[in-house]
């Protein structure tokens with residue numbers, strides 16, 4: 010499914026949402042550097058991970074300043090705002106809300122007092138034991154006062170921030186190392202106090218987190234390596250699952266708060282991460298190309314043209330074309346600037362739906378047998394609209410190929426899919442989904458084909474949204490819900 014401005018989210022049809030990522034995080038320790046600008050450009054490179062709000066906090070060693078607002082990174086910050094954010098230490102965040110409302114108050118970095126000053130924290134992922142952490146917070150004297158626990162206004166990130174400040178004596182490193190042993194779920198954290206930058210990754214390493222070195226000797230932490238590239242930092246290594254690092258004038262100190270039990274999100278390879286990102290040694294672009302090749306082997310069909318739904322289907326469509334020998338072409342043009350409009354389309358425009366973002370190239374499509382490659386189907390509305398659009402433009406046949414297996418289960422680790430009832434593939438056979446889409450044929454890559462393309466061992470990946478096998482226990486409420494839905498899963 011295409012993303013919007015550049016490579017944003019799946020909400021192709023007005024009102025339709027596909028999988029949404031849960032944030033991009035960035036941090037820099039850079040004496041002598043304009044850290045607010047480095048952070049701005051780092052967040053710019055991570056914009057695809059969250060488009061609702063953006064924020065940057067900086068410190069000059071004595072005082073933390075923060076600026077955050079709703080909107081894209083380029084909408085939130087201007088030269089004046091960045092110039093005011095002085096210091097040699099910064100953390101930044103681009104947010105898509107998967108817990109808590111999409112409001113200014115929930116924008117990150119989240120600030121809170123500590124024993125020795127202030128903490129500013131950015132979080133990518135979702136925690137699965139937030140209630141337990143709230144209980145822990147309430148046990149710790151006075152800390153609960155800092156949160157608005159009523160009316161669901163607090164986020165899991167706000168609870169973490171308050172807990173980091175709930176011990177009045179220890180250093181932030183000591184507090185974090187103790188606290189992280191209580192935290193469950195997916196978390197790639199970047200945070201700071203007045204003098205140090207900190208980062209931590211959950212024991213499963215569900216979401217990526219990279220460490221890089223600036224030419225000047227400073228350090229950068231970011232969700233994906235293109236955010237290191239954009240600021241001229243050299244990739245050093247990934248922050249390891251279960252690792253906590255503290256970066257200050259003495260360099261990088263590494264601590265382990267839990268044994269690593271890697272379960273990286275396979276959907277990062279399928280769709281979420283940028284194609285120029287490398288996760289655990291595997292290029293995301295190369296993985297997507299290979300998914301397309303595997304898809305061609307698993308679901309061949311006679312056709313005249315392989316085309317992607319721009320842009321996220323492009324690498325897999327190229328792989329499909331390479332393997333099948335069928336020419337690759339662009340059958341749809343995309344308006345890259347529609348991705349994040351705050352203006353709701355009028356009723357007439359709403360009915361035109363997908364045309365806001367995509368328009369067919371009739372001379373490419375007319376009379377052709379098309380293979381249309383996309384990365385995933387969530388609700389199916391977008392693919393249905395594309396199939397109709399291509400037929401209206403004169404396509405002789407439309408064959409849909411998907412480079413991930415059917416999405417059947419919700420994600421509790423930071424990706425906001427539709428509810429189970431809304432997922433196109435739940436309780437349906439492939440033939441029923443094909444009928445819904447109106448295509449001539451439909452083929453999904455197998456789970457084995459997808460996993461092999463990542464070059465990761467299966468037991469080191471999370472595949473829960475496809476398999477229902479959750480590597481980290483879902484939250485208590487969700488477990489009850491899932492138990493009630495087990496019978497619904499088609500055999």
Ligand code: SF4
Pocket residue numbers: 215273274275276277419420421422423424471472473474475
């Ligand atoms: S459930 Fe799916 S989207 Fe969520 S972490 Fe696992 S593989 Fe990724």
